[in-house]
Amino acid sequence: MGVGDVEITSTVTTVNDALYDVNGDGAFDSEDPAWVRANFRSIDTELENPNIVKGNYVVDGAVDEADAVFLESILEKVGPSGIAGDVNSDGVLDCQDSYGALSFFDSQIGQTGYVYALDMNRDGFVDQSDKSAFFILVNQCDFNQDGSVDDGDFVIFTAAYNILDCADPLMPAYCPADLNLDGVVDDADFAIFYVRYNAVTC
Ligand SMILES: [Ca+2]
Ligand SMILES: [Ca+2]
Ligand SMILES: [Ca+2]
Numbered sequence: 592m593g594v595g596d597v598e599i600t601s602t603v604t605t606v607n608d609a610l611y612d613v614n615g616d617g618a619f620d621s622e623d624p625a626w627v628r629a630n631f632r633s634i635d636t637e638l639e640n641p642n643i644v645k646g647n648y649v650v651d652g653a654v655d656e657a658d659a660v661f662l663e664s665i666l667e668k669v670g671p672s673g674i675a676g677d678v679n680s681d682g683v684l685d686c687q688d689s690y691g692a693l694s695f696f697d698s699q700i701g702q703t704g705y706v707y708a709l710d711m712n713r714d715g716f717v718d719q720s721d722k723s724a725f726f727i728l729v730n731q732c733d734f735n736q737d738g739s740v741d742d743g744d745f746v747i748f749t750a751a752y753n754i755l756d757c758a759d760p761l762m763p764a765y766c767p768a769d770l771n772l773d774g775v776v777d778d779a780d781f782a783i784f785y786v787r788y789n790a791v792t793c
């Protein structure tokens with residue numbers, strides 16, 4: 592196995608909380624359409640409350656039911672504010688978020704397997720682009736789920752490396768050792784594993 596220089600970078604797009612956080616509490620959640628419903632009124636040109644002005648999402652001269660419904664449609668699509676990738680909702684991004692996460696990929700909003708924390712770009716689909724972004728943020732190399740990436744995981748990685756092809760029936764489900772997501776476990780994956788192995792935190 593050769594070790595190359597690996598730079599782990601990605602771009603994560605999340606919902607624009609500032610745009611949809613109409614009640615101004617710093618998060619976009621179900622309280623925002625509720626706030627709209629509690630503040631129905633015509634937009635007065637003299638009105639200075641910026642949140643009322645912002646709440647007129649469906650531009651029609653009034654903050655009304657159409658705006659609340661609009662916010663709910665966005666909320667249904669993207670989910671409430673949260674830390675992208677924090678699958679176990681403990682406020683921390685670490686390897687524990689990766690445990691079992693692969694089984695949630697290839698799902699879409701409305702399906703039981705859809706996990707909005709994994710929908711990194713909040714487009715309603717948990718797919719390859721989200722997997723790449725998730726893997727950048729989370730150390731997914733704790734294959735044996737014991738809280739550290741060490742020799743025990745190396746043994747598991749090596750076994751997958753020797754099988755090579757993710758389509759091989761001998762490969763563990765969802766091919767966790769295919770770290771660059773190209774369908775095979777080879778030197779390119781080892782280079783990523785090497786970085787993860789040397790990471791101080793899991
Ligand atoms: Ca977490
Ligand atoms: Ca997505
Ligand atoms: Ca481990």
Ligand SMILES: [Ca+2]
Nearest residue numbers: 769771773775
């Ligand atoms: Ca690979």
